[in-house]
Amino acid sequence: xxxxxxxxxxxxxxxIGTVASIGFFFFYEDIFEETxxxxxxxxxxxxxxxxGNHNFSSIAYxxxxxxxxxxxxxxxxxxxxxxxxxxIQVNITVxxxxxxxxxxxxxxxxxxxxxxxxxxxxxxxYVALCNETNDLVYFGELSNEYEDGSIVSTEGSWRADTPGxxxxxxxxxxxxxxxxxxxxYAPEEALDRAENIGIGFxxxxxxxxxxxxxxxxxxxxxxxxxIEYKVYAxxxxxxxxxxxxxxxxxxxTGGIN
Numbered sequence: 001x002x003x004x005x006x007x008x009x010x011x012x013x014x015x016i017g018t019v020a021s022i023g024f025f026f027f028y029e030d031i032f033e034e035t036x037x038x039x040x041x042x043x044x045x046x047x048x049x050x051x052g053n054h055n056f057s058s059i060a061y062x063x064x065x066x067x068x069x070x071x072x073x074x075x076x077x078x079x080x081x082x083x084x085x086x087x088i089q090v091n092i093t094v095x096x097x098x099x100x101x102x103x104x105x106x107x108x109x110x111x112x113x114x115x116x117x118x119x120x121x122x123x124x125x126y127v128a129l130c131n132e133t134n135d136l137v138y139f140g141e142l143s144n145e146y147e148d149g150s151i152v153s154t155e156g157s158w159r160a161d162t163p164g165x166x167x168x169x170x171x172x173x174x175x176x177x178x179x180x181x182x183x184x185y186a187p188e189e190a191l192d193r194a195e196n197i198g199i200g201f202x203x204x205x206x207x208x209x210x211x212x213x214x215x216x217x218x219x220x221x222x223x224x225x226x227i228e229y230k231v232y233a234x235x236x237x238x239x240x241x242x243x244x245x246x247x248x249x250x251x252x253t254g255g256i257n
Contacts, residue, residue, distance in 0.1 A: 054130050054131070054132055054133075055130075055131040055132065056104050056105070056106075056128040056129065056130060056131065056137065057128060057129045057131055058071075058098050058105045058106055058107040058128050058129075059071060059072070059073060059107060059129075060072050060129060063134075064129050064131050064134065065129065065134060066129060066134050066135070066136045066171050066173055067134070067173070067175070067234050067235070068171050068175065068214060068232035068233070068234060068236075068237065069136045069170060069171040069232070069237050069238075070094075070235065070236070070237055071094060071107055071109075071127065071129055071136065072094055072251075073094055073095070073096050073256065074093075074094065074096070074251045074252050074253055074256050075093070075094045075237075075249075075250075075251055076091060076092065076093040076094070076248075076249070076250055076251070076252050077091075077092050077236070077237050077238065077239075077246055077248070077249045078090070078091050078246065078247050078248040078249070079091075079092070079238070079240075079241060079244040079245060079246055079247070080206075080244060080245065080247045081241075081242070081243040081244035081245060082243060083115075083242075083243055086115050086116045087115070087116060087117070088113065088114070088115050088243075088244060089113070089114040089115075090111060090112070090113050090114075090241070090244060091110075091111070091112045091114075092109065092110070092111050092112075092237070092238070093109070093110045093112070093252065093255075093256060094107060094109050094256075095107070095108045095109065095110050095124075095256045095257065096256045096257050097256075097257060099124075099126045101126050101139040101140055101159055101160055101161050101167075102139075102160065102161035104128055104139060105128070106126035106127055106128045106139045106140075107126070107127055107128060108124050108125070108126060109124070109125040109126075109127055110122065110123070110124055110125075111123040111125060118146075119146050119149070120145065120146055120147075121143065121144065121145050121146060122143075122144050122146070123141050123142065123143045123144070123156075124141060124142040124143075125138065125140075125141045126138070126139040126140045126141060126159070126160075127139065127170060130173065133172075133173040133174070134173025134174070135169050135171070135172050135173045136169070136170040136171045136173075137167050137168070137169060137170070138160075138167055138168045138169065138170045138183055138184060139159070139160040139161075139167045140157075140158050140159035140160050140161075140165070140167075140186075141156070141157060141158065142154065142157050143155065143156040143157045155189075156189055156190055157189065158184065158186035158188075158189040158190050159186075160185075160186075162186070164186075164187060164188075165185060165186040165187075166182075166185040167185070168181065168182045168183040168184045168185050168192070169181045169182070169183060169194075170183055171216075171232070172196070175196055175199060175214050176196060177196050177197060177198065177199055178195070178196065179195070179196045180193070180194070180195045180196075181193065181194055182194075183218070190220075190222070191220060191221035191222050192218060192219075192220050193218070193219055193220070193221065194216050194217065194218050194219075195216070195217045196214065196215075196216055197215055197216065197217050198214060198215035199212075199213075199214045199215075200212055200213075200214075201213050201215075203231055203233065203239060203240065205239050205240065205245045205246050205247070206245060206246070206247045207239070207245075207246045207247055207248055207249060210233035210234075210236060210239055211233075211234075212233070212234050213231055213232060213233045213234075213239065214231070214232050215229060215230070215231050215232075216229070216230050216231075216232070217229055218230060228241070228242055229242065230242075236249055237249070
């Protein structure tokens with residue numbers, strides 16, 4: 001019953017948010033000296049990457065932080081749900097580890113997925129905060145898929161410093177309904193994109209009641225017409241991902257190196 005309530009809530013929010021999502025296109029300037037034209041498939045999603053006077057931080061400090069995506073060492077959220085009869089748990093942890101992508105020092109964020117009690121995937125995501133805008137910028141990932149405890153695939157891995165690839169935005173520093181942007185731009189591996197479709201609502205989860213939440217619609221140009229919806233809370237991060245909802249958020253000291 002709780003899962004149905006969540007889905008109905010998201011559908012209602014989508015209907016409200018869509019009305020407001022008119023006429024705004026998100027442009028982002030970053031450290032890669034290229035300009036890419038919009039996709040022939042969907043011109044709503046603009047990709048414009050131009051060198052600007054931007055600085056990046058691999059950790060939040062002072063006023064440099066993203067409202068809906070805390071980048072603080074040891075911060076962890078736990079999401080739990082069910083898909084096709086299997087219990088799914090996803091742990092997202094900000095590690096005490098960095099990765100150089102080109103000339104940018106990024107923070108490594110681990111995403112660990114457990115299905116039916118078995119580890120199925122660990123992704124190491126490379127992100128950094130834009131000091132001027134508080135955008136959380138996505139510079140790539142190493143994705144390891146597991147079977148019986150062994151890595152069987154790295155499909156979906158990408159880096160922004162590979163020719164033809166470019167960084168994307170995981171979460172804008174200024175959330176505006178109607179913004180459309182690419183989260184990943186790696187034509188051979190990942191073309192995830194997002195649209196901000198709702199803001200300022202309340203969402204109930206096992207971890208508590210969250211106010212001033214936002215909702216993002218995500219799609220993948222390589223897998224049309226697949227669409228997913230995610231909900232984020234201020235100061236917490238992602239609290240819902242389709243059938244998964246947050247059950248815990250905490251700071252940990254072990255297992256983050």
